[in-house]
Amino acid sequence: MLEGNFWAIKNVRLTLIAPLIVATASVSFAPRAQAAGTVAGSTIANTATANYTDSGGNAQTATSNTANLRVDELLDVAVTSADPGDIPTLPSGVNQVASFTVTNTGNGSEAYGLAVTTALGGDQFDPTATSIVLDTNGNGVYDAGVDTVYAAGTNDPVLAPDASIRVFVLSTIPGTAVNGDRGQLSLAAASRTLTGAPGASANGQGQGGGDAVVGTSGGDGSANGAYVVQAANISFTKTSSVVDPFGGSKIVPGSIVTYTLTATVGGSGSLTNVAIADNVPANTTYVAGTMTLQGASVTDTADADAGVFVPPAGVVPGRIEAALGAVAAGQTRTVTFNVRIN
Amino acid sequence: MRILILLFLMLSPVSGHAADAIALDSSVFVEREVPAAGGKTKTVLEEPKVVIPGDRLVFILQYRNTGTQSAKDFVVTNPMPAPVAYQGTSDTVAQVSVDGGKTFAPLASLKVREADGAERAARPEDVTHVRWVLREPIAAGAQGKLSFRGVVR
Numbered sequence: 001m002l003e004g005n006f007w008a009i010k011n012v013r014l015t016l017i018a019p020l021i022v023a024t025a026s027v028s029f030a031p032r033a034q035a036a037g038t039v040a041g042s043t044i045a046n047t048a049t050a051n052y053t054d055s056g057g058n059a060q061t062a063t064s065n066t067a068n069l070r071v072d073e074l075l076d077v078a079v080t081s082a083d084p085g086d087i088p089t090l091p092s093g094v095n096q097v098a099s100f101t102v103t104n105t106g107n108g109s110e111a112y113g114l115a116v117t118t119a120l121g122g123d124q125f126d127p128t129a130t131s132i133v134l135d136t137n138g139n140g141v142y143d144a145g146v147d148t149v150y151a152a153g154t155n156d157p158v159l160a161p162d163a164s165i166r167v168f169v170l171s172t173i174p175g176t177a178v179n180g181d182r183g184q185l186s187l188a189a190a191s192r193t194l195t196g197a198p199g200a201s202a203n204g205q206g207q208g209g210g211d212a213v214v215g216t217s218g219g220d221g222s223a224n225g226a227y228v229v230q231a232a233n234i235s236f237t238k239t240s241s242v243v244d245p246f247g248g249s250k251i252v253p254g255s256i257v258t259y260t261l262t263a264t265v266g267g268s269g270s271l272t273n274v275a276i277a278d279n280v281p282a283n284t285t286y287v288a289g290t291m292t293l294q295g296a297s298v299t300d301t302a303d304a305d306a307g308v309f310v311p312p313a314g315v316v317p318g319r320i321e322a323a324l325g326a327v328a329a330g331q332t333r334t335v336t337f338n339v340r341i342n
Numbered sequence: 343m344r345i346l347i348l349l350f351l352m353l354s355p356v357s358g359h360a361a362d363a364i365a366l367d368s369s370v371f372v373e374r375e376v377p378a379a380g381g382k383t384k385t386v387l388e389e390p391k392v393v394i395p396g397d398r399l400v401f402i403l404q405y406r407n408t409g410t411q412s413a414k415d416f417v418v419t420n421p422m423p424a425p426v427a428y429q430g431t432s433d434t435v436a437q438v439s440v441d442g443g444k445t446f447a448p449l450a451s452l453k454v455r456e457a458d459g460a461e462r463a464a465r466p467e468d469v470t471h472v473r474w475v476l477r478e479p480i481a482a483g484a485q486g487k488l489s490f491r492g493v494v495r
Contacts, residue, residue: 037395038425038495044393048403048420050366052480055411064366064403071425071494074394107395201392211392 036161040073040108041208073108073206075191076215079223082140082166086182086228088269092175096127097142098225100167100187104159106215108207111156111192116169116185120224124181127171127227132187135166142168156192171227179231179267188222195219230269232329237262238278253341256287261335263324270328276335280317284339291320291337298322307335363409364480366418373398373491399426399492406485414479418488419443420472428469431490439471440464446473467495 038044050062082099089096104110116129132150133142134157147168148155157165169187177183193212194202196219205212239262244255251257261276280286291298291307298307306325312318322335371387378384387400403420407413421443422428428438430449437446440454452464472490480486 042425044370044399044423044425044494046368046370046401046420046423046426048366048368048418050364050405051415051417051419052364052413053415054363054409054413060364060413062364062366064368067368067370067401069370069390069393069399072392072394213392213394215394 036076036105037074037107038071039161039208040071040106040206041210042071044069044071070208070210071107072201072210073110073193073208073212074106074215075108075110075194075212075219076104076106076217077110077112077189077191077219077221078103078105078217079187079189079221081223081225083225086226088230089173089227090231091173091177091229093173095130095144095170096173096227098169098171098185098187098227099140099142100169100223100225101164102157102159102167102187102189102221103164104161105217106191107161108212109158109160110207111158112189113152113156113192114150114167115152115188115190117188117222118171118183118185120184120186123184123226125174125177125183127173127183127185129169129171129185131170133168133170135168138166140166142170169225173227173229177229179229181229182226183228184224184226186222186224188220190220193219230267230329232265232267232269232271234271234274234327235264235266236276237264251341255341257281257284257339257341259337259339261322263327263333263335265327265329265331268329270326272326274324274327274333276322276324276333277319278335278337279319280312280339282317283342284317285342286318286320287338287340291322291335293322293324293335294333309337363407363411363482364413364416365406365408367404368420369402369404371400371402373400393494395494397494398429399494401490401492403488404485405480405488407480407482410482412479412481412484416476416480418474418476420490422470422472422492425495426492427467427495428472429466429491429493431472431488433474433488433490435474435476436488436490437473437475438469439473440468441470443471443473446471 045066045068047066048064052060054060080101082101087098114132118126118129133147134150136148137146193205194214196214198214198216200214202212239260241258242249242251242255244250244252261278263276265271286309288300293306298305300309302308307322310319320337324333372390373385374388375383376386438449439446440452449464453461454464454468455461474488
């Protein structure tokens with residue numbers, strides 16, 4: 001009980017004070033600086049020295065015994081999602097990667113058991129977790145065939161204090177999921193030594209021979225990730241307009257036909273490597289230098305801009321191509337070109 | 343066995359230096375909050391059984407003059423164990439050092455120079471040594487207790 005500046009010592013037996021021989025001792029232990037605290041198994045050694053002058057005027061020194069304490073192992077772990085947001089996916093997608101980080105926030109080396117839960121509320125589908133993979137090469141990215149598949153109790157990741165490991169969960173998305181559906185999953189990590197109420201301990205189970213004590217995390221932790229179905233689709237339209245040599249719109253030799261090709265991306269998410277290609281119609285000739293993309297002129301040669309005209313070869317009257325790259329849902333790309341009727 | 347007895351005799355106080363008349367005992371306890379009547383908690387000191395980072399420790403030094411003459415200019419110095427951050431003392435005669443025991447003063451008047459050269463007020467965790475300077479001589483048979491608190495880093 002502590003009241004004011006008065007120490008009352010309860011439930012303890014103070015060591016009898018015995019005269020001591022003069023000895024020198026010093027604190028020689030230097031633990032590593034750790035966010036997780038002093039490493040389990042470290043010894044806290046406390047020694048004091050008294051200096052005084054005796055009745056003969058001589059300087060004297062007395063050194064205390066060394067009071068030793070062994071630091072026990074605190075079992076704590078933190079799990080976080082390593083994905084920047086929901087993971088875009090498609091119906092029936094396989095090996096869809098969700099990333100997590102497991103960090104040992106305790107002060108001793110500890111093995112963790114990993115488990116995935118997918119039956120979570122508040123979403124539209126349950127992904128099927130097919131495997132848990134450890135980022136064996138430590139590059140933070142799932143490498144099929146390189147990173148090691150996790151098997152509970154066989155290759156539980158062992159983490160030093162403050163160390164962390166990236167863990168991937170591979171899932172299959174149900175074919176019934178539709179655009180915009182979310183499916184959550186949770187990765188849990190649990191100390192192999194002990195989990196439970198904070199403060200619970202296991203005698204002699206800690207690193208360095210001390211006890212293992214459950215920390216504020218309970219010795220386990222989990223984090224959620226989510227897949228979201230982003231099914232983008234694309235539609236094309238092609239229209240034409242004609243200007244004849246006399247200012248009208250008759251289709252006669254010498255008339256100029258302008259073709260307008262429109263690609264529209266719908267749904268959600270985006271499509272990559274979108275490209276438009278259109279053959280120049282038979283009995284017409286492409287009018288050089290008339291290709292436009294989004295209203296701006298593009299050259300006929302294969303160069304930095306998106307457009308290229310592939311000249312006629314044999315019976316093929318030539319073809320225009322436009323490489324549009326990634327197009328997000330809701331956006332449109334328009335390409336025009338002119339041909340002259342032969 | 344004979345060697346052990348011999349060792350014991352060599353180490354026993356009987357054969358100690360006659361001039362060493364001061365006995366100093368170092369002990370450490372863990373401060374814990376325990377439930378008390380009326381839904382309150384009280385702080386008790388326990389013998390350390392389980393110690394984890396963040397635990398609050400109380401270090402107690404007991405001194406006694408076991409000789410027949412008084413001892414004067416009595417100074418006790420306690421280097422901080424590295425895994426422990428100083429948390430203060432209620433002993434008014436205590437001073438601390440933040441430079442490895444070169445200089446001692448009350449914590450509030452000490453400064454620490456950062457790696458970038460900037461100077462800042464010393465904080466409890468900067469303390470490297472605790473020192474008590476007793477003005478009165480310790481009479482033969484007299485004893486006393488010194489203490490300070492720390493937290494396991």
